[in-house]
Amino acid sequence: MSLDLVSNITQILSSSLVSRIASSLGLDKALTEKALQAGVPGLLAAFTSLVSRPNGAQALNGAIARQQPTLLSSLGSMLGGSAQSNIIETGTNTLTSLLGSGTTSALTNAVGQYAGIGNAGSKSLMGLLGPVVMGVLGQQQRASGLDATGLASLLNSQKDNIASALPAGFSNYLSDTGILDALGSSAGVRGPSATTGYSGSSRPSYSTMPPPVPRPTQSWGWIIPALAALLIGGLAWNWFTRPHPTETAANPPPAKVETPSTAPASTGTSTGASGLGPMPASFEALENLHGIKVGDVDVGAQLASAETSMRSAIASVQDVSTAQAAMTPLTNSANDFVRLSKLLDQLPAQSRKTVVNTIIATRPALDQLFDKALAIPGVSPIIKPTIDKVHSQFDALTTA
Incomplete structure (x- = not known):
C-alpha cells in the first residue's frame, strides 16, 4: 500500500x-x-x-x-x-x-x-x-x-x-x-472526479476513443487575391475620407472645459494604491466601517485609514533606506491603530464585533507584507519593533 x-x-x-x-x-x-x-x-x-x-x-x-x-x-x-x-x-x-x-x-x-x-x-x-x-x-x-x-x-x-x-x-x-x-x-x-474524471468509473483510455472525423478538403486558392483587393480598397477609402491638414487646422476640436470635481477624495480602501496591486477583499471591507462612531469620533473610518496607511508604508520598503523613510508614516499609523483600538470597548456589542472581525480579517494580507519587508537584509532591526506593536494589538483583538 x-x-x-x-x-x-x-x-x-x-x-x-x-x-x-x-x-x-x-x-x-x-x-x-x-x-x-x-x-x-x-x-x-x-x-x-x-x-x-x-x-x-x-x-x-x-x-x-x-x-x-x-x-x-x-x-x-x-x-x-x-x-x-x-x-x-x-x-x-x-x-x-x-x-x-x-x-x-x-x-x-x-x-x-x-x-x-x-x-x-x-x-x-x-x-x-x-x-x-x-x-x-x-x-x-x-x-x-x-x-x-x-x-x-x-x-x-x-x-x-x-x-x-x-x-x-x-x-x-x-x-x-x-x-x-x-x-x-x-x-x-x-x-x-478529481482522480477518475467520472464519478465511480475510470477515465476512458485514448485507445478506445473514436477517431477524429476528417474535415472536408477545401480549395483556398481564391483567398489571397480577394484579401489583396480588400486591402487596396481599404487603403484608398482611408486616403479619400480622412481629414487633411488644412481641414484639421480650419476645424479644430472644441476646447476641453475643466469642471471642478465633486467626487469625494479617495480613502485608499476600495482600490489598490499605486504599486500595491489589487486591494485584498479584506481591506475593501474596511469601507463598511465608515460611520461607526464613539461620540463624535468616526472610529471605523479612522481605523480603516490607519490600516491602509500601514499597508502603503510597509509596501514601500525595498531596502534599508526606504525602510528608514517609511518609519515615520508606519509609526504614526501604528500608533493611531493602537489608540483607536482602545476606543472599541465604548461601542455597542454588535458594532464592536463587526469592527473587530473586519480588522482581524485584514491581518493575513498585512502580515504577508510585514514578512516580506522583514526578510530584506538590514530592514528587520529598523521596522520590527513597530511591527511587533501592531501584532500585539491584533493578538489583543483576537483574544478579546
Missing part, C-alpha cells in the same frame, strides 16, 4: 483523542473534527510550499529533529495540564518560525473561519496539530532514512493526496495566501 501522510495523521487523531482535545480546549467535538479535517491537509500543503523554497527543507528538517520523540504516544496524557500549554506554545512558535507569522496566521484564521471555532480556538488547535504532523513526518523520515532532500521529496510525492483531502470550500479561505501554490492545479479539484 502506498504511503498516505494524511491518512497516517488522521489515524493518530482517533475519535477518543479528538474528544479529549476538544474538551481540553473548550471546543465542540464536531467542530473540532471539522477543523482537523481542514487543518491536517492545510498544514501539509504549507510544509510542501515551504520545502520548495531555498533552505526550506533544511529548516523543516531541523524543526522535526527537535520534536519530542515520545509526543505521539503520550499526547493523550498531556492534554488538560501544564504540558498542554507548553505543547501549544512550542508548536505555535515553531510554525511561526518555519512558515512566517503571516502564513501561520492565514492558515489559522482560515481553519477557524471554515470550522466555526474562532481564531482563538483555531490558534490553540493548530499549536497542537503542528507537533503531531511533524511527529508523523519524523516517523516516516527515520523509517526511510531520509535527509532534508528526501523529506522534500516525500512531501512532493504527497501533493495529490493532500489536494484530494482538502475539504470542499476550504481552499477559498486560502486564496492569495500562497499556501496551496506548491500543489499546483491539483488544489483546485475535489471529490472522485
Whole structure:
C-alpha cells in the first residue's frame, strides 16, 4: 500500500483523542473534527510550499529533529495540564518560525473561519496539530532514512493526496495566501472526479476513443487575391475620407472645459494604491466601517485609514533606506491603530464585533507584507519593533 501522510495523521487523531482535545480546549467535538479535517491537509500543503523554497527543507528538517520523540504516544496524557500549554506554545512558535507569522496566521484564521471555532480556538488547535504532523513526518523520515532532500521529496510525492483531502470550500479561505501554490492545479479539484474524471468509473483510455472525423478538403486558392483587393480598397477609402491638414487646422476640436470635481477624495480602501496591486477583499471591507462612531469620533473610518496607511508604508520598503523613510508614516499609523483600538470597548456589542472581525480579517494580507519587508537584509532591526506593536494589538483583538 502506498504511503498516505494524511491518512497516517488522521489515524493518530482517533475519535477518543479528538474528544479529549476538544474538551481540553473548550471546543465542540464536531467542530473540532471539522477543523482537523481542514487543518491536517492545510498544514501539509504549507510544509510542501515551504520545502520548495531555498533552505526550506533544511529548516523543516531541523524543526522535526527537535520534536519530542515520545509526543505521539503520550499526547493523550498531556492534554488538560501544564504540558498542554507548553505543547501549544512550542508548536505555535515553531510554525511561526518555519512558515512566517503571516502564513501561520492565514492558515489559522482560515481553519477557524471554515470550522466555526474562532481564531482563538483555531490558534490553540493548530499549536497542537503542528507537533503531531511533524511527529508523523519524523516517523516516516527515520523509517526511510531520509535527509532534508528526501523529506522534500516525500512531501512532493504527497501533493495529490493532500489536494484530494482538502475539504470542499476550504481552499477559498486560502486564496492569495500562497499556501496551496506548491500543489499546483491539483488544489483546485475535489471529490472522485478529481482522480477518475467520472464519478465511480475510470477515465476512458485514448485507445478506445473514436477517431477524429476528417474535415472536408477545401480549395483556398481564391483567398489571397480577394484579401489583396480588400486591402487596396481599404487603403484608398482611408486616403479619400480622412481629414487633411488644412481641414484639421480650419476645424479644430472644441476646447476641453475643466469642471471642478465633486467626487469625494479617495480613502485608499476600495482600490489598490499605486504599486500595491489589487486591494485584498479584506481591506475593501474596511469601507463598511465608515460611520461607526464613539461620540463624535468616526472610529471605523479612522481605523480603516490607519490600516491602509500601514499597508502603503510597509509596501514601500525595498531596502534599508526606504525602510528608514517609511518609519515615520508606519509609526504614526501604528500608533493611531493602537489608540483607536482602545476606543472599541465604548461601542455597542454588535458594532464592536463587526469592527473587530473586519480588522482581524485584514491581518493575513498585512502580515504577508510585514514578512516580506522583514526578510530584506538590514530592514528587520529598523521596522520590527513597530511591527511587533501592531501584532500585539491584533493578538489583543483576537483574544478579546
